[in-house]
Amino acid sequence: MAEAEAQKAAGTAPAAGGTNRREFLASFPFVTTAWVAFTGALAGVGAASLRFLYPNVLYEPPQQFKIGLPTDFQVGEVSTGFKDRFGVWVVRNEEGFYALITVCTHLGCTPNWLATENKFKCPCHGSGFYTSGINFEGPAPRPLERAAISLADDGQISVDKSQKYLFEKGGWDDPNSFLPFSA
Amino acid sequence: MIELLKGFMNGLFQPAIALTLTIVLVSALYKFRRVVTQNKLVASLVVASPLLFFFVSAFDENFWIQFKRPDNIPIAAMMFLVVFFTWFALKLAVDNDDRIRDGRPPKEAEPEEEEKVFVWPDLVYSELLCLLLVSILLVVWSILIPAPLEEPANPQLTPNPSKAPWYFLGLQEILVYFDPWLAGVIIPTFIVIGLMAIPYLDTNPKGNGYYTFEERRSEIFLFQFGFIVLWVFLVFEGTFLRGPNWNFYGPYEFWDPHKLVPLTNVQLSEFIWARWLGIGLPSFWLVREFFGIVLMLVYFIALPVWLASSFLRKYFEQMGLFRYVIFSHLLLWMVLIPIKMYLRWTVNLKYFVAIPEFLFNI
Numbered sequence: 001m002a003e004a005e006a007q008k009a010a011g012t013a014p015a016a017g018g019t020n021r022r023e024f025l026a027s028f029p030f031v032t033t034a035w036v037a038f039t040g041a042l043a044g045v046g047a048a049s050l051r052f053l054y055p056n057v058l059y060e061p062p063q064q065f066k067i068g069l070p071t072d073f074q075v076g077e078v079s080t081g082f083k084d085r086f087g088v089w090v091v092r093n094e095e096g097f098y099a100l101i102t103v104c105t106h107l108g109c110t111p112n113w114l115a116t117e118n119k120f121k122c123p124c125h126g127s128g129f130y131t132s133g134i135n136f137e138g139p140a141p142r143p144l145e146r147a148a149i150s151l152a153d154d155g156q157i158s159v160d161k162s163q164k165y166l167f168e169k170g171g172w173d174d175p176n177s178f179l180p181f182s183a
Numbered sequence: 184m185i186e187l188l189k190g191f192m193n194g195l196f197q198p199a200i201a202l203t204l205t206i207v208l209v210s211a212l213y214k215f216r217r218v219v220t221q222n223k224l225v226a227s228l229v230v231a232s233p234l235l236f237f238f239v240s241a242f243d244e245n246f247w248i249q250f251k252r253p254d255n256i257p258i259a260a261m262m263f264l265v266v267f268f269t270w271f272a273l274k275l276a277v278d279n280d281d282r283i284r285d286g287r288p289p290k291e292a293e294p295e296e297e298e299k300v301f302v303w304p305d306l307v308y309s310e311l312l313c314l315l316l317v318s319i320l321l322v323v324w325s326i327l328i329p330a331p332l333e334e335p336a337n338p339q340l341t342p343n344p345s346k347a348p349w350y351f352l353g354l355q356e357i358l359v360y361f362d363p364w365l366a367g368v369i370i371p372t373f374i375v376i377g378l379m380a381i382p383y384l385d386t387n388p389k390g391n392g393y394y395t396f397e398e399r400r401s402e403i404f405l406f407q408f409g410f411i412v413l414w415v416f417l418v419f420e421g422t423f424l425r426g427p428n429w430n431f432y433g434p435y436e437f438w439d440p441h442k443l444v445p446l447t448n449v450q451l452s453e454f455i456w457a458r459w460l461g462i463g464l465p466s467f468w469l470v471r472e473f474f475g476i477v478l479m480l481v482y483f484i485a486l487p488v489w490l491a492s493s494f495l496r497k498y499f500e501q502m503g504l505f506r507y508v509i510f511s512h513l514l515l516w517m518v519l520i521p522i523k524m525y526l527r528w529t530v531n532l533k534y535f536v537a538i539p540e541f542l543f544n545i
Contacts, residue, residue, distance in 0.1 A: 124344075125359045139362070
């Protein structure tokens, strides 16, 4: 009887269900719980990181934009005004228009248009491109890429950078890569 | 007179001449090592040569503009340190070579050099002193010469010229001559792996723990070729000789962004098909690049085989096939870099093999 009293005082007496507190604690799977919690936390961090890769707002220039009426451009002129906003040069030659993407094909720097030397020149490793976009000096292995160019319904020229035309893949023969001038 | 001299110096710093001169000077340093280390006048001249060059050149206003840029000051200091420590190691090596020739042990093996010191307090004390001195130097430096901070980055506006941090200028220079996947990925990987592989490829115990040159001539020269010519010189070139539009400028030349350098790079295929054979370029890439591919196969497969029976016979016999293959290919990649640079500078060669269809260019 004294023994039962002592057990009661220590909280180890058998409860109504048949297990006392010590047995319950001993049977609780701490290690399993810890691993489950750890895996869960890791998965949560991973999911949050993945979510972080897709921001709510992306400050990216539009891929498709209008650049003005065909008559706004002069023959032989390389328009550098769209470089900052859209990342293209628009070239107007005798026959029409094409849009060159302002990314060097060597390592992705932004070349400069040198009007006096009549070429695009990259300040990083010295690649040079003719007005057509053809690479002729420095290490760039292929010509500049052209963007899709077309005439919108309102008469303005529309450029779509999501469609790229690569010279070495024969893309410059595609009618979408060049907009003939028609007055 | 001075203008003439400056023009002459600008000519000397033309890349092909400057690279050749660097190779010649490094070779001469080791060839005439006795005079360079034992004649006091010659020794002082060699050690002081970078200081003299930068001091005298600083009177030229065009040089001064580039020299005083906060980015470039450490490069000038590095030139002095590299020359001094190369010379200093050579002096210790020559002293030891003399001792070994007399049948004595190298200086490092003398009993009085064998004495051991305690970490505490000897080592920790000098480390503390170094820490204090370097901290003072950095604080004073950063107060005197403010960091070259620029306006916020604009992806549409690349600074002209656009330079990598100084320790990457050598790689940036290599990028001018090679496709990015080679100069940006393969070659840096080979440099790191090659440096790590040195103890496995070179198991000769001579020179361990003491300075020597005569016992390890080709190994030391090979290493110094890679370090001084292909790294330090390229850092110097990228810092002081590359200007707007990544053109070459002499050290006393004004960095005119409109300097017109007529360069029309020619592929090997264009040389062979159009210029020598007089027929146009074949349209199919395998036919077009046939000669370049054969040349590269000869360079990377036939040449090591031939070298194994001639110049590198000793290494082939020491190393065995597997290690020799690794060694010879690391060596050939290293030598390909100056070969390609010379060909670009002299005949405007662009790529040996150029297959833009698969982004494969060598």
